[in-house]
Amino acid sequence: MKYEVDTENNAEKRASLVSPGNGMSGCLVLVVLLLSAAIVAMSATMYVFTSARLNEVTLPPLQEDGHTCQSDECIISAARIITSLDPSADPCHDFYQFACGGWIENNPIPDGSSQKNQFQVLNDDLTYKIKHTLETPDTTLTLKPLKQARSMYKTCMDEETMEKMGVEPMLKVLRAIGLTDLPLDHEKRLNETDDSELAHWQSVIANSERMLGYSILFSLHVGEHPMNTSKFVIQINQGNLGFPEKVSSKESEEEAKVIEVYIAHYIDLLVKRVPGAKVNTSRVAHEVLQFSKQLRNLTVENENKKDLLSQLEEITFADLQNITDSNLNLSISDPNRLNWTEYVNFVFDGLNVTLDFDSELIIVKNTEYFQKLSELLQNTPAETIERYIWWRVFSALAPHTMKEFREARKKFWQATTGIIEDLPKWKVCAYKVNEIFGMAIGYEYIKKHFNEEAKQKALEMVNDIHKAFEDMVKEVDWMDEATKNITIQKINAVMPFIGFPDWMLIPGAMEKYYEGIEVVDGEWFASHMKIVEVYHNTTLKKLNTKPDRNIFVAFPTTVNAFYSPQMNSITFPAGILHPPFYGLGLESLNYGAIGAIIGHEFTHGFDNDGRQFDLDGNLKEWWTNKTLTEYKSRVQCIVDQYSNYYFEPLGKNYTVNGKITQGENIADNGGLREALRAYEILKTRQAQQHWGRKSAPDPEPYLPGFANFSHKQLFFLGYANMWCSNETPSSLKESLKSDVHSPGRFRVLGTLSNMKEFAEAWNCSAGTRMNPVKKCVLW
Incomplete structure (x- = not known):
């Protein structure tokens, strides 16, 4: 499980500075001169407009030694x-508009996109760097994994060859996992076809999980034991539907008609390319959608789930079989019976992993889902189940073949969600390849665009925020001493990982990391299947090993935090360790931006989900009842606060869901408080170093054009600025419905309105x- 700062990957390119070390010197001088002139003009204009506002704000007097920072940053x-x-x-009425109104006006949503935000702007800049890396010719010194990445990128970009190959590569994959080229007609069952190699649908979903990484009906993976992270365990959970949530719910009849037409049209595109094929696509589409809606009604929603521990059961496969067999009138050989022995044997086939189905303990999440699923399968024709599985695999593979499938999918998503998805081909390919070879690409990235000094400065900030959070916990009055002491122990046990994993710099380590990976030049499907199977099998084979806690959970090229x-x-x-989050020239801005993100991640360890894990990552209740009651009361205040936020243009029916966003809102509020306290720790340290005493004139310079702003005001501007965003109404509606993050506007208004320090800084x-x-206030 990973908690993330909100970001998407579908923004268009915004102009960016040339990176250091790549002919930057002359360009940067010109840019800095132009910006300097612009600041003089804009700051004069800004002074005229803001003088009335700022006269109402009590600003600290300029220090006698105060000077203006003239660095490029x-x-x-x-x-x-x-x-x-x-x-x-008015910053005291709408600080988001004050901090971001100009950004919104100057950054319209690009054509082909549904939103634009600061994360996307930085991500676009980084994606161009990835593109440059993937399009750079190999040399004799190029690492093998990077050569493989470039080969896959070249294959992905070769649309002409893809069009010539048509759908045949996809059909090979369908056959490989046990499916037919087309959805079965209404007279044949999958296991009754003439091809004896085609298997029962349970082996098909096992092959899909293992060979493609697609989970259908439910998911099975090997991960750390939730209650004992010193070992791995098999974990089984409900699956996803493959459709947007709103078109799978029973309230969305209009969207259901749209998706039914889409399914039929998508299958028709394939049927016309298979000689002599005849399929009643309308009937197949209706069956698929209806079965999907029935599955949707079985799923346990995140919003309605109880605490994490109560969702999990540690049982054997035999126990799970009894659960799914209960209240059924099925024989052991019935094709619709969930046979866990058969399924797991297919998944682990050939991996030399020994399982005892009567004694091997597994973790099952939401057992009620599996009991209901078994009942649904009993009452559903096997042909319908098989067509649904066929559709799930086909619809996932088809966009990787011909352009007409991609265009059809794009129109579908726009029609059902209002979200526009129209990325250039190179960007799509860069994303896909980076998902596989992110460490190899990241190695090239850090060599050119990251340095040890940035890593060490970020670590210093982490240490300051660590100390700030510890001090804040000591000061809260709602925790008893026992819970408080364990909380501090957990804070002290947090392991920070910054920039990139250290092993990347060890000769030969990258080749070892990608050991076993094969890439077939010019064949995307073949390469993709081989890679997914290697990754999946490697994960499954961890079952009898011990977890490595020294894991960097993301690629270095990720614009996010975890x-x-x-x-x-x-x-x-x-x-993420770049502007507008880091490297901003002044520590007031750095601590307000990346400092708040660091604090955000620290606080996730103590949000409504994270607090349920102890310092070793084990899921257990370690809070006393008295402290837990006090905690929940303060969390409910945050839930109620955010539930009252809505976008006026959309109306009061579109409010923030304070329940599903509570974890992120807790992290935002706690994280910014920690960052401000950490900034004060830094200022004390700087005064001691500069003046030889803790209380002394502030040695930090002022920002050009902002001499009338205190550093605390810049701190809050640094925070607000990173959440500036522009969204279409459709994108906002979709975000409000299902995103666990509040929209940027309310991440600013909600967090700052809870801080007396903000009110004091802006009077x-x-x-x-x-x-x-x-x-x-929680923390």
Whole structure:
């Protein structure tokens, strides 16, 4: 499980600076000169518009030694923040509009996209660097995994060859996992076809899981034991439907008609390419959708799930068989009976893993789902189940063949979700290849765009935030001493991973990491299947080994941050350690941006889910009842607060779901408080180093054009600026419905309105929107 800062990958390119070491010197000088001139002009204009507002704010006097930062980073940060501001907005009424109004106006949503935000802007810049790496010719010194990545990228980009090959590569995959070329007609069953090699549907979904990484009906994987992370265990959970949530629910009849037409049309595209084929695609589409909706009604929603521990059962496969066999009128040989022995034997076939079905303990999540699933399968014709499985695999593979399938899928997603998906081919291929060879590509990236100094500075910030969080826990009055002491132990046990894994720099380590991976030049499907099978089998074979807790959970090229409750670790890849999150010239901006993200990840260890794991990552209840009651009361305050937020243009029917977003909102609120406390720790240390005493004039310079702003005000601007975003109404509606993150606007308004330090910095009167009398404070 990974908790993530909100980000998507579908923004278009925004102009970016040339990276250091690549002919940057002359370009950067020109850019800095232009920005400097722009800042002078814009700051004068800004002063005119903001003077009335800032006269209402009590600003600290300039220190006698105060000076303006003239570094390239400061000038660039100043230009970005000035152009992001809406000086006409009242920071005490709507700080998001004040900090981001200009950004929203200056950053329209690109054609072919449904949103644009700061994460996407940085991700676009990074994706162009990945593109450059993948399009650079090999040399004799190129690592083998990077050569393989470039080969796959070249194959992915070769649309002409893909069009000539048509659907045959996909049909080979369908056959390989035991499916027919087309959905079966209504007179034949899958295991009654003339081809004796085609197997029962349970072996097909096992092959799909193992060979393609696609989970159908349910998922099986090997992972750390939730209650004992010193060992691996088989874990079984409910699957996903393969459709957007809203078109699978019974309330969405209009969307259901759209998806039914889409399924039929998608199958028709294949049928016309198979000589002599005849399929009643409308009937197949209706069956698939109806079965999907029935599955949807069985699933246990995240919002309605109880605490994590109560969702899990540690049982044997024999126990699970008894659960799924209960209340059924099926014989042992019935084709619709879930046969766990048969399924697991297919998944682990040839891996030399010994399983005792009567004694091997497994973790099953939401056993009620499997009991209901078994009942549904009993009452569903086997042909319907088989057509549904065929559709799930076919619809996942088809977009990787011919352009007409990709165009049809794009129109479907736009029609059902309102979200536009229209990425250029090179970007799609860069994403796909990076998902497989992210470590090899990341190795090239860190050599050119990341350095040890950045890593060490980030580690210093992590240590400051660690200390700040520990101090804050000591000060809270709602925790008893026993829980407080264990909480501090867990904070001290958090393992930070920054930039990239150290092993990447060891000669030969990269080749070992990708050992067993094969790439067939010019054949995407063949290569993809081989790679997925190697990865999946490697994971399955971990069953009898011990987990390695020294794991970097993301590729260095990731623009995101993570907390792992099982490992009690926080990870900040090199990809996110760039502006507008890091390297901003002033520590007030750095701590307000990446510092808040670091604090966010620390706090995930103590949100509504993370708090259920102990310092070793084991799922257990370690809070006393008294402290837990106090905790839940304060969390409910946050749930209620965010549930009242809505976008005025959409109306009050589209509110934030405070329940499903509570974990991220807890992390946002706690993370920013920790970052501010950490910044104060830094300032004390700097004063001691600069003046020889803890209380002294602030040695940190001012931002160009922001001499009238205190560093605390810049801290809050740094935080707000990273959540500036632009979304279409459809994208907002979809986000409000299912995203575990609140929209950027409310990540700013909700968090800052809970902080008295913000109100003090901006001199916001009590009772104003940004300084409400009631504040929700947990940490």
